[in-house]
Amino acid sequence: MTHVFHRNTHQSYPVAVAGDGPYIIAADGRRYLDASGGAAVSCLGHNATEVVEAIQKQVASLAYAHTSFFTTEPMEQLADFLIERAPAGLEYVYFVSGGSEAVEAALKLARQYFTETGQPQRRHLIARRQSYHGNTLGALATGGNAWRRAQFEPLLTQVSHLTPCYAYREQGEQESDDAFTTRLAQELEDEILRLGADEVMAFVAEPVVGATLGAVPPVPGYFRKIREVCDRYGVLLILDEVMCGMGRTGTLFAIEEDGVSPDITTIAKGLGAGYQPIGATLVSGRIYAAIAAGTGFFQHGHTYIGHATACAAALAVQQAIESRQLLSRVQVLGTALQQRLRSRLGDHPHIGDLRGRGLFQGIELVRDRTTKEPFDPALKLHARIKQAAMDEGLMCYPMGGTLDGRQGDHILLAPAFILEESHLDELVEKLERAITLALRAVK
Ligand code: PLP
Numbered sequence: 001m002t003h004v005f006h007r008n009t010h011q012s013y014p015v016a017v018a019g020d021g022p023y024i025i026a027a028d029g030r031r032y033l034d035a036s037g038g039a040a041v042s043c044l045g046h047n048a049t050e051v052v053e054a055i056q057k058q059v060a061s062l063a064y065a066h067t068s069f070f071t072t073e074p075m076e077q078l079a080d081f082l083i084e085r086a087p088a089g090l091e092y093v094y095f096v097s098g099g100s101e102a103v104e105a106a107l108k109l110a111r112q113y114f115t116e117t118g119q120p121q122r123r124h125l126i127a128r129r130q131s132y133h134g135n136t137l138g139a140l141a142t143g144g145n146a147w148r149r150a151q152f153e154p155l156l157t158q159v160s161h162l163t164p165c166y167a168y169r170e171q172g173e174q175e176s177d178d179a180f181t182t183r184l185a186q187e188l189e190d191e192i193l194r195l196g197a198d199e200v201m202a203f204v205a206e207p208v209v210g211a212t213l214g215a216v217p218p219v220p221g222y223f224r225k226i227r228e229v230c231d232r233y234g235v236l237l238i239l240d241e242v243m244c245g246m247g248r249t250g251t252l253f254a255i256e257e258d259g260v261s262p263d264i265t266t267i268a269k270g271l272g273a274g275y276q277p278i279g280a281t282l283v284s285g286r287i288y289a290a291i292a293a294g295t296g297f298f299q300h301g302h303t304y305i306g307h308a309t310a311c312a313a314a315l316a317v318q319q320a321i322e323s324r325q326l327l328s329r330v331q332v333l334g335t336a337l338q339q340r341l342r343s344r345l346g347d348h349p350h351i352g353d354l355r356g357r358g359l360f361q362g363i364e365l366v367r368d369r370t371t372k373e374p375f376d377p378a379l380k381l382h383a384r385i386k387q388a389a390m391d392e393g394l395m396c397y398p399m400g401g402t403l404d405g406r407q408g409d410h411i412l413l414a415p416a417f418i419l420e421e422s423h424l425d426e427l428v429e430k431l432e433r434a435i436t437l438a439l440r441a442v443k
Contacts (some may be wrong), residue, residue, distance in 0.1 A: 034415065035414060037270075040414035041357075042432065043416055053316075055313050058074060080237070087265070091288060097307065106265075123201055125203075127204040129162065131206060165219055181225050184228050203226065210243035211362075211399060242268040264282065271318070276307070277310060331358060340428045351365060361412075363413075365410065379442045380400070382400035382410065384441055385409070387438075397411065397413075411435075
């Protein structure tokens with residue numbers, strides 16, 4: 001009997017005792033190929049020596065110093081590293097302990113920017129349906145995932161949720177990319193005008209949608225049009241790269257490919273690659289300057305912000321990614337994974353869509369490929385695939401069970417950047433078997 005409050009109270013879990021590159025090893029000796037990096041976290045695999053050494057060195061000299069008393073070298077160096085490589089305009093970094101905290105800080109920074117600049121009426125947030133921005137109440141309110149929100153609705157602040165840039169289900173068959181993205185940008189403009197042209201604070205979106213849809217990249221041109229609408233009405237653009245950022249899509253920031261600069265960006269998972277819990281909120285010089293010229297104090301904080309050991313770990317992770325040239329490796333491996341998925345699963349009668357960018361790939365399962373009808377969420381196909389995959393010795397990140405019926409079960413693949421091509425073969429073979437076994441059980 002366990003006294004740990006495991007999230008899923010019905011499940012018993014294997015005991016993970018060791019890591020070996022892209023594998024996790026359980027106490028019974030079984031090896032699991034980590035095809036999802038946990039939840040898109042472990043981008044360097046499980047025992048990168050340079051990161052382990054950096055952590056050991058930092059703990060031995062100074063594990064932690066509270067940021068209301070001190071700054072630290074690893075925090076300063078990590079901020080420099082990130083800002084040198086961030087989209088234009090982002091100039092300051094606020095370090096936290098994870099993704100939800102990064103999003104909370106982003107929301108509060110946006111609000112404080114407007115109170116500091118004499119626009120206290122700006123209080124509305126706009127985000128998208130089928131999005132996920134974290135589980136703390138502010139982040140949960142921002143996310144548009146009906147299943148995650150359902151029982152907490154009475155506690156959530158009002159946020160408008162618009163159509164996501166989810167081509168598979170939202171783009172008309174005869175609709176061009178240009179017409180689709182123009183329609184979505186128009187929807188944003190209409191909502192801003194409905195709420196009050198000078199009352200909207202920010203639009204929040206994941207550049208490549210992760211947890212709720214399984215790696216959905218935007219249609220080309222979408223974010224440029226969104227940026228234009230935000231600029232027209234003085235609305236801040238907050239891009240949540242907690243899952244898709246830090247090289248996962250083949251560029252350090254996922255939005256690089258879309259050629260747009262946000263006002264605020266959040267990062268987490270791949271930042272510390274699981275070696276330490278860490279997240280960050282990157283902020284434009286304009287927002288920082290407004291606060292510096294105003295109260296000079298960001299009215300927010302947590303005990304572990306800027307944790308020295310977490311920053312040292314993240315710096316070592318990011319330096320390793322750069323020195324081992326792993327971003328180009330992500331691009332090569334991403335294409336190779338996509339090709340394997342297409343050749344093995346592309347004609348599968350229950351695979352509706354294969355999509356993604358870099359080592360961030362998604363598979364959407366449907367009952368009927370022609371009508372795109374999803375499986376009944378009560379069948380929990382995604383959970384069955386997860387279990388069947390674990391039985392095969394493979395970790396993948398499945399999601400489904402939405403309440404709005406506008407998407408099928410899906411699987412998210414986000415393996416480590418250090419994979420060999422042979423791992424891709426193992427991944428696809430095991431995944432195909434898991435899908436076959438799970439489908440057999442629901443048909
Ligand atoms: N934002 C996005 C886009 C995410 O995918 C997640 C987690 O999956 C979060 C925020 C929340 O991050 P965390 O679980 O570290 O709080």
